[in-house]
Each structure stands twice: as structure tokens, then as C-alpha cells.
Amino acid sequence: MENDFKCLSYTFREGPVQDIPSVGREIKKFIDRKNIESHVFIQTCNRAEAYFFSNSLENSIPDKAILREGKEALNHLLEVTAGVDSLIVGETEILSQVREAFKNSVRKNQIGPKLKGVFDWALEFGKKVRRETEISTGKVSVASIGLDHAQDILKEFTGKKAIIIGAGKIGTTAARFLKDAGIGSIFVANRTYERAVELSKEVGGESYRLSRFPELLPEVEIIICATSAPHYILTEDKIPELSEKKVLLDLSVPTNV
16 A cells, blocks of 8 residues: 555544544644545544545644554554444444445545545455454444443333433434333433434334423433533533432533533
8 A cells, every 4th residue: 555545533542532523623624725635534423534645744734633654544444444443343333434424525526546446445344344253243332332331230121211312323222222121211302303203203202302301300210311412411500409310321422411
């Protein structure tokens, strides 16, 4: 692999995940400033990365970002698509997230043939690793592992109630897990009420507007915060006096509690 293949990256390994959105914005600004038309930009809960070809970047890369070049950049991309570089090794979402970022570049005509060839190969490699190994068996998401711990604390989910604040991908994963685990009731609160209705119908729960979640907290044993808001959602002033302990999982990025 030529040394002009580059990866600008900031992940959970480099620092707090709360910094990913801001570092991601700086990486995108850098790409625009350098007029790098052919690139793939990936941003998830645990990483912000740009892949591209360039002869020289001088010494102007964004603060906190890591620059990888040549074989190191390629190996990193392969580790990402294989799920090896994930917070939960073997997690399956990253492959679809990389694929969607790649397709987004194709749709915008922001990818040249050389970079397209690299990503075609890397995506196929990620599929092959999952097909021929057991890397993606067992619990392979932060939500499922967190809820396993919640079940250990509560002993069982039968008859218990849970509220999920946020109906995006992570909130949906949590809701489906709770339904399969036999939870008694699921309340879904979301900024876009229609999405709360959709998810609650899927899992047999109840839907609420986001503003109503504080009044539901005394009724539940499990509180799951899973939004992508850039500010705190669950603050001390929004938590009423509780008569019993609750299990609280903050699955948001950045932190919302």
C-alpha cells in the first residue's frame, strides 16, 4: 500500500468519546480546507475518521486526531471493518456504518477509483472475517452487555418496568433486548414523538413525548438514556425524589446524564 493512503482518526482509544463530535467536525473542516475531494468520512459513537489519498499533509492535522499512513492506515481500516478495533470486539454495527459512509461518498461523487477499490476490499474482508470466524458470536453490543449487568442486579426482568429515553439505533437495540428478556413494561420517550410511537408498537410498550419522561421515573426499575443530544438530558433537577434504587444506564454519546 502506497504511503499516500491516509487515515485521520480519533476514537475511544485516543480520548473521551464526548470529544468525538467536535474532533469529527475539525477533521471534516480539514478535508474541506485541503480540497481533498476523494474521501470517506466515518463518524459513529466511538470514532470519527477520514480515509483518503494525499501526497503531503504538512504539519497541520487537527488537534487530538491521529494520522496513519500507508500500511498502517490500511491495517487500521481492516481492523475497523472486522470489528477488532471496536469497543466491543466483534460488534456487527460498525461494518454497516462503514458501508453507509462509503455509499454516502459514492452518492456525492466524492470517491475516486483507487479509494473505491480499497473500500470494496475492506468491506468484503469484514464480511469474510465474520463468516469464517466466531468473532461476532455472543453479546457484541454495549447495550446488550449493559443490560446483562442490569439483569444481574435486578435478578430478573419479569414484572419490572423500564423507560428508554431515545428511540434511535441504541434505544431500539435496548428495547428489543428487554422485550426478548421478558420485561414487564417498556416506556419509550423521544423528541420525535412519531418515532416513540413506532418503537413502542414494535416492542409492545407505551410511547411518550420527551418532556414527560421525568414523571415516569418513579414508576420504573430501569432507566436507559440513549439519545444523541449534545447536552445533558437527565439532570439532577429533572429527577424527582425516588423511594427506591434504580438501575441507570447511560448509553448516549456524548454522555447525557
